[in-house]
Amino acid sequence: MNDGTIVELAPAKLNLALHVRRRRADGYHDLETLFAFCRDGDVIRLAPAVADTFAITGPFGATLAAEGDNLVTRARDAFRAAFGVAAPCAIELEKNLPIASGIGGGSADAAATLRALARWHDVAPDESRLFGIAARLGADVPACLLGKSAIGEGRGDELRVVDGLAGRGVLLVNPRVAVSTARVFAGWDGVDRGAITGDPAEDRNDLTAPAVAAAPEIATVLGALEALANARLVRMSGSGATCFALFDAPADARSAAAAIGAEHPGWWWLASELA
Ligand code: C5P
Numbered sequence: 474m475n476d477g478t479i480v481e482l483a484p485a486k487l488n489l490a491l492h493v494r495r496r497r498a499d500g501y502h503d504l505e506t507l508f509a510f511c512r513d514g515d516v517i518r519l520a521p522a523v524a525d526t527f528a529i530t531g532p533f534g535a536t537l538a539a540e541g542d543n544l545v546t547r548a549r550d551a552f553r554a555a556f557g558v559a560a561p562c563a564i565e566l567e568k569n570l571p572i573a574s575g576i577g578g579g580s581a582d583a584a585a586t587l588r589a590l591a592r593w594h595d596v597a598p599d600e601s602r603l604f605g606i607a608a609r610l611g612a613d614v615p616a617c618l619l620g621k622s623a624i625g626e627g628r629g630d631e632l633r634v635v636d637g638l639a640g641r642g643v644l645l646v647n648p649r650v651a652v653s654t655a656r657v658f659a660g661w662d663g664v665d666r667g668a669i670t671g672d673p674a675e676d677r678n679d680l681t682a683p684a685v686a687a688a689p690e691i692a693t694v695l696g697a698l699e700a701l702a703n704a705r706l707v708r709m710s711g712s713g714a715t716c717f718a719l720f721d722a723p724a725d726a727r728s729a730a731a732a733i734g735a736e737h738p739g740w741w742w743l744a745s746e747l748a
Contacts, residue, residue, distance in 0.1 A: 483585035486577030490676030575711030584617035642726030684713035
């Protein structure tokens, strides 16, 4: 792409905790979650062009391209409708994160697309219309647009920024099993286990049991992470299957990744740092 290219990182999203409180009449669930973001993820590149194009590259590009519909082009079209702009552009999505994996994926890509278009069209990143578009694209998209540690309530889109755990090392591990978010929520047992405290050590992920029922490999991943020396907190993110371990320092996450990679060569992993 030419020098006018706008590059936006679409960081991996983590739910350090996720408490499901009740089923709603609209098919969603009221939840309380603690969002955090990594310093690595997918990448969106956007450049002015004579006609619209959309290309998907990266290690998980082929899998995603096979699905057809994409939140990136839906975000582009929603932005244009809301802001009354039509200039064509070339968008590239570098898909580094596994899809349907509980770490944002499509939501992060949609949010990065909105950020890139906002930069191009001189729209302030905190413009309320951007958050309105984000909420219509998906429950996690507003959190990804904000991109900061936050407590999410309601569907996960009522956000309150909190102090995060910036600088901690984090290891993400996925057994390369795609999990349907809708199916995992549908498997929740309906028991309200209480409010989030905001202290990840005290909190939990209520979707772990239904996710393990859908993908038993998740229990193996959690066991392998719990066996790591220095891991401070081990948990599944979102509706899975990606699980994470937090460490005091990024170097600890990198050595843990080497150990996990040697023991389970078929698993996907990412050693990163919390933002
Ligand atoms: O909003 P999004 O398309 O990401 O949500 C995917 C699915 O996850 C929803 O269709 C719904 O089944 C489930 N979900 C839910 N409650 C939430 C968020 C998602 O039941 N708060």
